Amino acid sequence: MxxxxxxxxxxxxxxxxxxxxxxxxxxxxxxxxxxxxxxxxxxxxxxxxxxxxxxxxxxxxxxxxxxxxxxxxxxxxxxxxxxxxxxxxxxxxxxxxxxxxxxxxxxxxxxxxxxxxxxxxxxxxxxxxxxxxxxxxxxxxxxxxxxxxxxxxxxxxxxxxPELAALVRGRRSVRAFRADPVPRPIVERAIEAAGWAPSPHGRQPWRFAVVEAPERRAALAGAMAATWREQLNLDGQDAAIVQHRLNQSRERLHTAPVLIVPCLYLSDLDRYPDAGRQAAEEIMAIQSLGAAVQNLLLSLYAGGVDGGWMCAPLFCPEVVRDALGLAPELIPHALIAVGYAARDPVRRPRLPLEQLIVSWE
Ligand SMILES: Cc1cc2nc3c(=O)[nH]c(=O)nc-3n(C[C@H](O)[C@H](O)[C@H](O)COP(=O)(O)O)c2cc1C
CATH class of the missing domain: 2.30.110.10 (Electron Transport, Fmn-binding Protein; Chain A)
Structure with a gap:
């Protein structure tokens, strides 16, 4: 029957x-x-x-x-x-x-x-x-x-x-990765999620360079290390500390199986004759890049993968652009190291809610 x-x-x-x-x-x-x-x-x-x-x-x-x-x-x-x-x-x-x-x-x-x-x-x-x-x-x-x-x-x-709350609280900055490869669909889903971030006029003023090839990664790491060394030396940093920080950064760039470089892309934004409004337009684009990166990180985390946000490209955008052979209209703003955490990172505590909300008392 x-x-x-x-x-x-x-x-x-x-x-x-x-x-x-x-x-x-x-x-x-x-x-x-x-x-x-x-x-x-x-x-x-x-x-x-x-x-x-x-x-x-x-x-x-x-x-x-x-x-x-x-x-x-x-x-x-x-x-x-x-x-x-x-x-x-x-x-x-x-x-x-x-x-x-x-x-x-x-x-x-x-x-x-x-x-x-x-x-x-x-x-x-x-x-x-x-x-x-x-x-x-x-x-x-x-x-x-x-x-x-x-x-x-x-x-x-x-x-x-509850799922969103768990994602938001669970996401963490990871700075040491295992060598295990990250499935490409997880990376693509994360970039797709980034695309759903709010953006000025809905113009999506960002693009994402995915760096996996060893030679491209080596070129990027080498170029950034040279610039960083110059900058740290300029600051008068102790040579041993400079070397230690450079080693740490280089290790992250070499062990994370995927690097994503979020770039600002301003070509589609409005143009203003005055500097004030033009600056505001660009700040909006940068704010929106932050929102897109957060979507990306949450999506990675939902897929079981971690990310570590590195600001280094912001200090040498042309160097990164040249090392990766990116188009001139792309302005590298960050570097997200992507992979599986080698260990659980120590989390920074968060401010209590009362401190986050501005009060008038
Ligand atoms: C714009 C921006 C730049 C950052 N740059 C770096 C960086 O260069 N190196 C680093 O180790 N972490 C960097 N971070 C990560 C922060 O240190 C991290 O988010 C913070 O300590 C909170 O930890 P959590 O992300 O694990 O919650 C950056 C975060 C942001 C938003």
């Missing part, structure tokens, strides 16, 4: 599709429940939707066959799966609950290949993991219920606040 799939509200499906973490509840033969947070993707076809979650290569304390969820599904295929939004603005609280039947899908068995493709499209981290050789869990929905605060349709169309 074939069971027909339930009619699914497209809004509920969209809600499930857009979230990044679900909670999968299973029960063992005695009915003892177990809930785990999981990464998942939706496979949608004319027959309906299937939720797939991998037995992936993230570190586990036990072999996948011994995972409680795997043993539970073998004993009782009935599962619940919930995705939710918690936001401090409670008018946007929402969840979608799927009740269904789960099964293990072995490699080379449909829809295993579709599941792996969907998971990799959703989570770039999976592109570097050997998902092809491990089974996935497929959940066929039998009933879908959803709840939105006050029943407001589409009230939680915006992505969840």
């Amino acid at each position: 074939t069971e027909s799939k339930p009619a699914v509200d497209p809004a509920d499906l969209a809600f499930i599709r857009e979230r990044r973490v679900g909670h999968l509840a299973t029960a063992d033969e005695d009915g003892a429940p177990s809930v785990v947070p999981v990464c998942y993707a939706l496979i949608e076809d004319v027959g309906g939707a299937t939720i797939v979650t991998p037995l992936d290569a993230k570190p586990k304390t036990v072999d996948w066959r011994s995972l409680r969820r795997v043993r539970n599904i073998a004993a009782r295929p009935k599962v619940s799966f919930v995705v939710d939004d918690y936001v401090e603005d409670w008018s946007r609280l929402a969840w979608v609950l799927v009740r269904g039947r789960a099964r293990l899908v072995e490699p080379a068995t449909p829809p295993h290949a579709d599941a792996v493709a969907a998971l990799r499209a959703k989570y770039p981290q999976y592109r570097a993991m050997p998902l092809d050789d491990l089974p996935v869990i497929a959940i066929e929905p039998r009933a879908i219920r959803s709840w939105r605060f006050g029943g407001a349709a589409g009230a939680s169309a915006r992505p969840g606040g």
Whole structure:
């Protein structure tokens, strides 16, 4: 007997599709429940939707066959799966609950290949993991219920606040990197995110040079080091300190697998006859470059990758431009070292909220 799939509200499906973490509840033969947070993707076809979650290569304390969820599904295929939004603005609280039947899908068995493709499209981290050789869990929905605060349709169309808060607080400046390469899609997604920053007149007055080739990186590091040495010597710095700082900077430029040089690009901005307004226009562009870099850093961090903002190019823009062979209208403003942190950096504490808000008392 074939069971027909339930009619699914497209809004509920969209809600499930857009979230990044679900909670999968299973029960063992005695009915003892177990809930785990999981990464998942939706496979949608004319027959309906299937939720797939991998037995992936993230570190586990036990072999996948011994995972409680795997043993539970073998004993009782009935599962619940919930995705939710918690936001401090409670008018946007929402969840979608799927009740269904789960099964293990072995490699080379449909829809295993579709599941792996969907998971990799959703989570770039999976592109570097050997998902092809491990089974996935497929959940066929039998009933879908959803709840939105006050029943407001589409009230939680915006992505969840807790995720943003975690990204904003979690991002950190990393200055020592492992040699592991960074997947190009993560870098491209980050530059795409930078493109969504606010900018004066929406003109996006910035471009990003991605430096990966060893010879280009060496040319950049060499040229900047020579200029920096001159500048530090000019400041009368102790020779040993100059050498130490240069070594540190050189090491970062050589070990970070990717360097991104955000450049100001003023050609599309308005021109003013007076210096005051012209300067304001350029300051707006620089402010916007900062916003774009923050988007870039948050996107990298969301992709599991860290960045370290270095101001050095600001002090020698022509040197950087020449070393990289950049077009004359590009003004290098920073250098973002991109890679996987060699260790967790020490975080600088932040000012308390009361100090950030200007008060009139
Ligand atoms: C415009 C700008 C320039 C920066 N330049 C450097 C730099 O040259 N070297 C460095 O180690 N960190 C640099 N930083 C990173 C800051 O030191 C860092 O953001 C700050 O200490 C807070 O730490 P966190 O980013 O881990 O929260 C820069 C940050 C900004 C916004």
